[in-house]
Amino acid sequence: HGDAGRQWYDQLIPYIVEIQKYNTSVYNQSLLYRRKGKGLFYIAIATDEMPTFYTENEDGRRMLKQLREGLDSKWQWKHEDELGQVIGITVTRMEDGAIFLRQEAEMRKIREEFFPNGAFVPVTLTATRQVELIKGERCMEPGPYRRKLGVLSHCAKTRHDIEPVLSKLAEVAHKPCREDFEAIEWAAAFLCTTADVGLMFPAGPEESGH
Numbered sequence: 001h002g003d004a005g006r007q008w009y010d011q012l013i014p015y016i017v018e019i020q021k022y023n024t025s026v027y028n029q030s031l032l033y034r035r036k037g038k039g040l041f042y043i044a045i046a047t048d049e050m051p052t053f054y055t056e057n058e059d060g061r062r063m064l065k066q067l068r069e070g071l072d073s074k075w076q077w078k079h080e081d082e083l084g085q086v087i088g089i090t091v092t093r094m095e096d097g098a099i100f101l102r103q104e105a106e107m108r109k110i111r112e113e114f115f116p117n118g119a120f121v122p123v124t125l126t127a128t129r130q131v132e133l134i135k136g137e138r139c140m141e142p143g144p145y146r147r148k149l150g151v152l153s154h155c156a157k158t159r160h161d162i163e164p165v166l167s168k169l170a171e172v173a174h175k176p177c178r179e180d181f182e183a184i185e186w187a188a189a190f191l192c193t194t195a196d197v198g199l200m201f202p203a204g205p206e207e208s209g210h
Helices: 004-017 057-072 104-114 127-132 144-156 160-170 178-193
Strands: 033-038 038-045 053-054 089-093 099-102 199-201
Touching: 004 033, 004 057, 033 057, 033 178, 038 057, 053 057, 104 178, 144 160, 144 178, 160 178
Parallel strands: none
Antiparallel strands: 033 038, 038 053, 089 099, 099 199
């Protein structure tokens, strides 16, 4: 293949599947997983990174050691013990073991796009309810509206609460009106007001003895 990323994928996947005995997800060919004892291990294959997720127990740590030793035997590999960033998402491990995901870079882009002077009116009203109130004639240039909608859409990875809003806003993307521009700016203000919101994955129960 001419694409370097594809060549890397074609070398790495067969090794992990055939030699390391991982399975390929039916939902995404770049997601691999393996179960062993009480351990569960996930590998997400990307062009320039390969984040891993595993159960914090003896079996999970054993699979991590086996994977790293195998990769080191074939390639020059840099391992990171703590995942900090993945596909633009900031990953934070809390003191109680929970994992918190936020898209800080995307929030900065929203502020730059909608509020370049840094000022916005804080919004707390439920987003879906506010957008349902939008009415008006579709009569404005759609290009800027679609660009703004695209900027907001990137936040949906960790802000599932905004998905109904984005869906409603997208309904008028072909021919928006002035009120729709007001609504999309309102949605941006809502995200900026609630910028500390993200996805939280609680820690599981402590492992009992074998």
